[in-house]
Amino acid sequence: MTSTDGVSAPSWIVLGRAPGGIRAALLSADAAEISREQIEASALPSWIERHEAQAAPRWVWSDAPQWYASLLASGVRVARCHDLRLCHAILRESAFVDAGAAVRGSTEWDAAPASAGDEKAPTLFELDAASVATGLPDGLDDALAEFARQRDAIAGSSDPARLRLLTAAESAGALVAEELRAAGVPWDAAAHDRILTETLGARPAGGGQPARLAAAADRVRQALGDPAASLDSQPKLLRALHRSGVLVESTSRWELAEQKHPVIEPLLEYKKLARLQSANGWSWLEGWVHDGRFRPVYVPGGVVTGRWASSGGGALQLPRQLREAVRADPGWKLVIADVAQLEPRVLASMASDTALATAARGRDLYEGIVDSGAVATRQQAKIALLGAMYGATTGESGRLVPRLRRAYPRAMGLVDDAARTGEDGGVVTTWLGRTSPRPSEAWSAAQSRATEAEASGADEMRARRWARDRGRFTRNFVVQGTAAEWALSWLADLRGRLYALPPVGDAQAAPRSGPVFARRPHLAFFLHDEVIVHAPESLAEDSARAVTDAAAAAGRLLFGDFPLEFRLDVRISDTALKD
């Protein structure tokens, strides 16, 4: 691409901090340096906006939360970035990368993102990002050097194309995570309060327990014949149960539910209400919902498999009970989409298992398995397939897995191989090249000890147990991790499609979604295999189509022509309430 004055436009712009401002290096497509510039911090948003409009370069920066949160707050959106911290973490571990690659030695880039509670990292300009990596190098030369190491690692790897996809997808995810936070989940605090009041009873003005929660506690104490029984301390509750003749080993819901005793029903009720109160009660509402938005902190790459984690607010654990409080702004709609059986579909694609792909074609994958005759019911198909991906060995699930092995040898062979590799102490790799951690020192020591002549039976038992544990982990890693890659590709494609839709006029704007998204359909929520898009009513249908088209594009990007559809359930609604 060339600009009007004949000077080649930059394909990459690397950013770093410098005393008194920001320094930028503009690079050509082959990463040759074109020029450098010094920018005052306050002028950075407009400088970036100008370059974005001219050439949409890929912005290379240390850590998206440090750079992008404040840009979004200033009204600046970028199309592409390369997140050095996230890409370093992938390339350092990837089995595709040469063992001697310099990227493995640049340990100063190993920093984990700071959690929400940590002290604030030095910020760029009025930035209050809650997830910021601390201790990362932040100068321009540091960034240029690491960027060069990463390009070398990819170019010299056994599969540059896949690692380019993965680093691009991971970086796009970093942008999406900041955008999700900037836009927020549209949250109806009044609806939330109504759910709490209906379930727990009115909130007492002076603190204390709401009526229904207190009533449940009273009924429990009555049934225990112990007016002072402590219900929130597991050891105390367990002793009180034992005194009443309820001989359980734990106080978990599953074990209690099997007992017959007058205390069980009120106790389960109490636990349910107490959970709602402590996890998502009024204090959560006050702490996390402001101005009609829930703004959680997403942590891309926060899980070893490549899934996102979250930090603060429990964004990934919102109880279904509260989905009714997720409510579009007036004149806007929610487009809610989740992938049907993402992980089994990913497994079929990775393994090129055409039999499993046939079972998935045009329908519920579990029904397809039933139709193939491998198992009798949908529930059995689901339990068996989950068991195969998680490594179940006992119970109904363990009994059904061998039948899937016969019906789908390629898919089952892939996860069985991954498990064997893990048990043997090896590492496994996702479709695009994210590699599982190596075994810990303690794990390896336990395995060697078990092979020594003087090893005790206990040594051997422990080694075997740890080996099986690790096998289940690597078995699941390849599927969960590749599913995460599919989801990143879906998100990355979707954000582009949504941004390409025409913005609505000021009269339809939703200013609480922030300057970048107030007039545009935007992602509002993401949870592993589900997205919620917040869209102006007039663009809801277009947004739904974008969600579907992006899923198809993600499948093609990862798996080419392999004939497998990633089926979505999509609905357009005012609330995220299911059904």
Next chain:
DNA sequence: TACTGGTGCGCG
């Protein structure tokens, strides 16, 4: 007072 580990439960 601040921490760590265990328990339990919410989500996929």
Next chain:
DNA sequence: AAAGCGCGCACCAGTA
């Protein structure tokens, strides 16, 4: 008490 993977958070108890 989940069988079988991956998380975060609240709460309590024990310890430093």
